[in-house]
Amino acid sequence: MQLKxxxxxxxxTGKYPPGSQLPTVRQLAVELKINANTVSKVYSELESEGVxxxxxxxxxxxxxxxxxxxxxxxAVLSEILDSLIIQAIALGFSVExxxxxxxxxxxxxxxxx
Amino acid sequence: MQLKxxxxxxxxTGKYPPGSQLPTVRQLAVELKINANTVSKVYSELESEGVxxxxxxxxxxxxxxxxxxxxxxxAVLSEILDSLIIQAIALGFSVExxxxxxxxxxxxxxxxx
DNA sequence: AAAATTGTACTATAATACTAGTACAATAAT
DNA sequence: ATTATTGTACTAGTATTATAGTACAATTTT
Numbered sequence: 001m002q003l004k005x006x007x008x009x010x011x012x013t014g015k016y017p018p019g020s021q022l023p024t025v026r027q028l029a030v031e032l033k034i035n036a037n038t039v040s041k042v043y044s045e046l047e048s049e050g051v052x053x054x055x056x057x058x059x060x061x062x063x064x065x066x067x068x069x070x071x072x073x074x075a076v077l078s079e080i081l082d083s084l085i086i087q088a089i090a091l092g093f094s095v096e097x098x099x100x101x102x103x104x105x106x107x108x109x110x111x112x113x
Numbered sequence: 114m115q116l117k118x119x120x121x122x123x124x125x126t127g128k129y130p131p132g133s134q135l136p137t138v139r140q141l142a143v144e145l146k147i148n149a150n151t152v153s154k155v156y157s158e159l160e161s162e163g164v165x166x167x168x169x170x171x172x173x174x175x176x177x178x179x180x181x182x183x184x185x186x187x188a189v190l191s192e193i194l195d196s197l198i199i200q201a202i203a204l205g206f207s208v209e210x211x212x213x214x215x216x217x218x219x220x221x222x223x224x225x226x
Numbered sequence: 227a228a229a230a231t232t233g234t235a236c237t238a239t240a241a242t243a244c245t246a247g248t249a250c251a252a253t254a255a256t
Numbered sequence: 257a258t259t260a261t262t263g264t265a266c267t268a269g270t271a272t273t274a275t276a277g278t279a280c281a282a283t284t285t286t
Contacts, residue, residue, distance in 0.1 A: 073204055
């Protein structure tokens with residue numbers, strides 16, 4: 001299920017800004033040649049992470065971050081940070097190296113904000 | 114396959130320092146009540162990431178980070194950093210928030226280095 | 227109210243991953 | 257050399273997951 005990553009990517013790069021509507025599950029299923037239920041599951045998982053919001057009969061939308069419960073939002077971030085830290089340390093990177101690598105990567109990708 | 118994460122965790126926390134030997138695939142398979150081939154696969158994947166080194170007939174060992182090819186090592190780090198950045202941005206975190214959250218998380222966990 | 231649009235639930239089928247058991251290959255110890 | 261130890265390859269069986277197709281539920285639009 002790397003579809004989740006692709007959707008997050010499209011959101012992160014601004015292709016789908018907050019409030020915008022994602023393709024319908026049927027549209028995306030046809031486009032990617034996968035099953036509508038699989039798309040639905042992915043949307044549901046991203047919804048439970050707070051990234052998306054679905055409304056029956058209307059569609060699936062990118063959630064405005066300010067509307068997300070801050071506690072849940074930070075919990076998700078902490079989880080992925082922990083995973084990152086563990087992987088980096090296991091590879092022998094120091095904390096300093098990790099921090100500077102993140103800064104460098106951010107600059108390279110030219111991310112706004 | 115969250116076994117990979119657990120092994121990385123044990124390495125990161127110093128339970129298995131560089132050069133130390135991991136349990137044999139059979140030992141770990143019995144202990145976790147899973148199949149030896151599954152353990153072998155996990156070991157192989159971690160080896161391809163550069164974290165482990167296996168030697169036929171001798172066992173599987175934690176690789177000394179200094180022995181890892183620096184290019185491959187940084188490629189792995191870049192990959193997980195990109196994943197982190199995308200997830201964080203999709204959740205509406207700014208780069209500044211991401212960096213400070215990482216610093217904070219590192220301090221909280223009291224990681225050496 | 228009726229029709230259209232969208233996400234979801236359900237069953238059956240196909241594909242994938244895991245398990246179990248065994249045999250083999252490479253290294254180390256005797 | 258022989259034996260023991262360790263990781264790997266292989267086949268077959270099981271379980272999990274994804275797919276396909278259909279029907280249903282909730283909302284919007286007409």
